[in-house]
Amino acid sequence: MSxxxxxxxxxxxxxxxxxxxxxxxxxxxxxxxxxLDAVQRASVDRGLSTPDLSLLVxxxxxxxxxxxxxxxxxxxxxxxxxSFVLADTPGHVQYTRNTVTGASTAQxxxxxxxxxxxxxxxxxxxxxxxALLGVPRLVLAVNKVDLIGYDEAEFxxxxxxxAGHAASLGYPEGSxxxxxxxxxxxxxxxxxxxNTPWYSxxxxxxxxxxxxxxxxxxxxxxxxxxQYVIRPRTPEHPDYRGYAxxxxxxxxxxxxxxxxxxQGLHTTVERVDTADGxxxxxxxxxxxxxxxxxxxxxxxxxxIASAADRPVVTDEFTAALCWLSSTSLRPGARVLVKHxxxxxxxxxxxxxxxxxxxxxxxxxxxxSLELNEIGSVRLRLAEExxxxxxxxxxxxxxxxxxxxxxxxxxxxGMVGERFAKLGSTA
Amino acid sequence: xxxxxxTSETRETGEARAAAADAARDNLTALESxxxxxFREVAGEFDRPVILFSGGxxxxxxxxxxxxxxxPAPVPFPLxxxxxxxxxxxxxxxxxxxxxxxxxxxxxxxVQDWIDDGxxxxxxDGTRNPLQTQPLLDTITEHKFDAVFGGGRxxxxxxxxxxxxxxxxxxxxQWEPRRQRPELWNLYNGRHRPGxxxxxxxxxxxxxxxxxxxxxxxxxxxxxxxxxxxxxxYRRDGMWLTEGPWGGPRENETVExxxxxxxxxxxxxxxxxxxxxxxxxxxxxAEVQASRLxxxxxxxxxxxxxxxAMEDRKREGYF
Ligand SMILES: Nc1nc2c(ncn2[C@@H]2O[C@H](COP(=O)(O)OP(=O)(O)OP(=O)(O)O)[C@@H](O)[C@H]2O)c(=O)[nH]1
Ligand SMILES: [Mg+2]
Numbered sequence: 001m002s003x004x005x006x007x008x009x010x011x012x013x014x015x016x017x018x019x020x021x022x023x024x025x026x027x028x029x030x031x032x033x034x035x036l037d038a039v040q041r042a043s044v045d046r047g048l049s050t051p052d053l054s055l056l057v058x059x060x061x062x063x064x065x066x067x068x069x070x071x072x073x074x075x076x077x078x079x080x081x082x083s084f085v086l087a088d089t090p091g092h093v094q095y096t097r098n099t100v101t102g103a104s105t106a107q108x109x110x111x112x113x114x115x116x117x118x119x120x121x122x123x124x125x126x127x128x129x130x131a132l133l134g135v136p137r138l139v140l141a142v143n144k145v146d147l148i149g150y151d152e153a154e155f156x157x158x159x160x161x162x163a164g165h166a167a168s169l170g171y172p173e174g175s176x177x178x179x180x181x182x183x184x185x186x187x188x189x190x191x192x193x194x195n196t197p198w199y200s201x202x203x204x205x206x207x208x209x210x211x212x213x214x215x216x217x218x219x220x221x222x223x224x225x226x227q228y229v230i231r232p233r234t235p236e237h238p239d240y241r242g243y244a245x246x247x248x249x250x251x252x253x254x255x256x257x258x259x260x261x262x263q264g265l266h267t268t269v270e271r272v273d274t275a276d277g278x279x280x281x282x283x284x285x286x287x288x289x290x291x292x293x294x295x296x297x298x299x300x301x302x303x304i305a306s307a308a309d310r311p312v313v314t315d316e317f318t319a320a321l322c323w324l325s326s327t328s329l330r331p332g333a334r335v336l337v338k339h340x341x342x343x344x345x346x347x348x349x350x351x352x353x354x355x356x357x358x359x360x361x362x363x364x365x366x367x368s369l370e371l372n373e374i375g376s377v378r379l380r381l382a383e384e385x386x387x388x389x390x391x392x393x394x395x396x397x398x399x400x401x402x403x404x405x406x407x408x409x410x411x412x413g414m415v416g417e418r419f420a421k422l423g424s425t426a
Numbered sequence: 427x428x429x430x431x432x433t434s435e436t437r438e439t440g441e442a443r444a445a446a447a448d449a450a451r452d453n454l455t456a457l458e459s460x461x462x463x464x465f466r467e468v469a470g471e472f473d474r475p476v477i478l479f480s481g482g483x484x485x486x487x488x489x490x491x492x493x494x495x496x497x498p499a500p501v502p503f504p505l506x507x508x509x510x511x512x513x514x515x516x517x518x519x520x521x522x523x524x525x526x527x528x529x530x531x532x533x534x535x536x537v538q539d540w541i542d543d544g545x546x547x548x549x550x551d552g553t554r555n556p557l558q559t560q561p562l563l564d565t566i567t568e569h570k571f572d573a574v575f576g577g578g579r580x581x582x583x584x585x586x587x588x589x590x591x592x593x594x595x596x597x598x599x600q601w602e603p604r605r606q607r608p609e610l611w612n613l614y615n616g617r618h619r620p621g622x623x624x625x626x627x628x629x630x631x632x633x634x635x636x637x638x639x640x641x642x643x644x645x646x647x648x649x650x651x652x653x654x655x656x657x658x659x660y661r662r663d664g665m666w667l668t669e670g671p672w673g674g675p676r677e678n679e680t681v682e683x684x685x686x687x688x689x690x691x692x693x694x695x696x697x698x699x700x701x702x703x704x705x706x707x708x709x710x711x712a713e714v715q716a717s718r719l720x721x722x723x724x725x726x727x728x729x730x731x732x733x734x735a736m737e738d739r740k741r742e743g744y745f
Contacts, residue, residue: 003452003453004452004453004456032717032718032719032720033718033719034719034720035584035720056584057584057587058584059583059584059585059586059587059588059737060585060588060603060737061737061738062603062604070603070604071588071603071604071606072588073584073587073588074580074587074630074631075580075581075587076580076581076631076633083453085631097608098606098608100608100610101608101609101610104610104611105611105612227463227466227467227469227470228466228469228470228496230496230497230498230499231499232498232499232500234498234499234500236498237498237499240498240499244466244495244496245463245466246459246460246462246463246466246612274494274497275493275494275497275498276494285456285459286455286459287458287459287460287462287463287466287495289497300470324608338613338615341467341470394611395611395612398610398611398613399613400610400613400615402615402617406619407615407617407618407619408607409607409608409610409615412608412610
């Protein structure tokens with residue numbers, strides 16, 4: 001079992017995400033006395049009879065004033081079974097870009113609905129974004145069951161509706177669990193509720209502690225974006241030349257045959273170095289320094305990859321974009337693409353389609369892509385870069401779209417025909 | 427029967443403990459790799475980065491990661507200390523020794539200089555923590571620093587929990603929480619306009635427990651005041667403050683000698699000691715795990731000012 005689970009909340013505004021996170025922290029005794037005092041004082045000031053646990057996470061003044069979450073909060077807690085990195089994201093549609101931020105690294109998302117309202121537009125939008133980003137597991141938390149009298153029938157209707165929707169987005173059975181909870185009162189969060197005798201599944205915390213998370217596949221092809229060339233030129237290390245980076249996928253060992261891209265130069269790995277000494281093997285996520293057998297011209301932005309299984313080197317590809325800017329995207333737009341450690345100029349050759357995340361269908365040849373919309377585009381780059389399909393190698397299939405003039409991040413990009421898969425079964 | 431079940435239980439807890447230890451080790455290694463990645467990204471994309479270094483535990487950890495990220499080459503950035511003048515001697519001695527040992531360049535911005543020439547005025551309460559912002563921003567401008575590494579962690583405070591690893595600051599050094607860029611995967615966007623800079627927080631995802639476990643694992647040296655020692659202290663605002671040039675004790679405050687240590691180290695006028703007998707890293711780890719107070723809640727008067735004290739200071743350009 002993996003020791004660490006990264007999870008994010010999602011769901012419409014006011015569905016109770018921050019309260020649920022506060023409840024998880026509180027029930028796992030992760031809230032220290034001074035933090036709890038502060039929340040209790042603030043709750044009394046607001047005239048509340050019970051402490052408002054969302055105040056533990058809504059850390060900005062304007063969030064507390066408006067009672068909504070504006071930006072992601074990262075919280076950390078641990079139980080004897082597992083450590084958790086939790087991103088509490090905003091539900092308001094205006095802040096979807098912050099939801100995408102929180103979800104981009106999540107291994108599981110807890111999607112909330114208000115039991116009185118069921119699946120709403122924003123639930124479907126978030127579910128689509130989670131599917132697009134490839135978040136492998138979902139929990140649908142049907143929250144505020146206290147307000148529907150802990151009614152099984154209403155819960156079942158919501159669970160069924162969502163199951164159909166998730167399946168259409170490509171979530172296999174078994175990757176989605178639906179739980180009736182009350183974040184406010186704690187039912188089925190960390191403690192099994194006596195109010196829902198008809199529910200026999202795990203509590204949310206049980207599930208989070210036990211859900212299998214797929215480790216990065218050991219046998220995935222090696223991918224190593226070069227971040228920085230280490231050349232000390234000191235008396236102790238006059239000829240040292242190492243390529244520093246974080247392994248994006250696969251593993252590396254001395255003796256491995258590799259290719260340096262986009263140049264296409266072949267060589268072998270001589271040493272995998274760290275400040276603690278050379279390593280026999282290093283895997284995905286490790287920050288190491290790779291030394292090569294041949295003296296080649298390699299710099300930041302290049303990719304060292306497995307010679308046997310290499311990415312495509314191209315200056316043109318199809319990709320899905322999750323558009324995060326209020327300036328709309330139109331075909332012909334000039335942008336920057338930041339992929340791995342390389343940033344290149346690009347232009348949007350074609351806007352193929354827009355994904356309608358409500359109807360789960362595609363709209364062909366839209367005129368533009370607007371804030372929070374998902375689209376499929378053809379990009380043309382000023383130079384060739386090595387890319388993988390996002391579904392095979394997320395770290396080398398992901399990229400940012402950046403506005404060249406002001407440097408803003410415009411979109412989350414994913415290489416491949418991503419959303420041909422979404423909605424394909426609808 | 428009884429004996430049997432006892433054996434299997436013992437084995438199980440033994441295995442569970444081993445699994446938990448493995449898990450913790452993996453977690454620290456992942457955090458270390460993430461921190462090194464952040465350092466290298468900045469080295470690759472910025473012209474003039476600088477590391478904020480006070481000699482405290484978080485900035486010492488920052489330096490440790492920077493050294494590992496560029497080894498065997500030297501760290502390619504200078505260090506910057508905004509010195510309030512209200513220092514612990516042990517920390518300054520440690521700071522200077524680290525700088526010498528690793529062949530680094532240290533820039534010190536003395537708050538006193540800003541007070542002397544009238545750019546700043548001493549506060550009535552004598553605290554200089556809030557006075558650090560101006561010298562910091564002036565020094566950033568003077569040296570044209572475009573990336574400033576800080577040791578901030580998201581678990582310290584709930585406004586910090588909202589900040590990105592790459593935090594864009596406007597020409598006035600201000601954090602604008604509503605205008606933060608999305609931060610996707612491990613792709614950091616450090617683009618900024620002239621005059622703007624980026625604060626970078628490689629330790630964002632570390633908890634206080636992670637910091638101490640890592641310090642133990644890597645045998646990182648810290649200033650001695652992080653461990654239990656005898657010290658003359660007096661009580662103010664519910665905290666144990668130490669005698670020093672920041673004006674204390676006052677007439678009605680009595681000095682006692684206690685066994686204490688520091689959980690955070692900042693301006694001497696507002697950093698409190700905690701009563702503790704934890705004299706080794708292992709003892710500190712046990713103490714941190716058992717503590718019912720956050721490190722800032724336990725030791726920092728400046729964070730108790732209001733519900734949004736940290737956010738307000740960050741908006742003004744604080745770390
Ligand atoms: N009765 C009841 N009220 C709840 C429950 N969970 C949350 N609430 C209330 O619902 C309101 C909104 O809760 P939040 O936790 O702020 O909702 P959110 O989903 O984080 O909202 P955004 O982050 O702004 O999208 C608050 O008044 C909560 O007290 C619940 O289980 N039962
Ligand atoms: Mg919220």
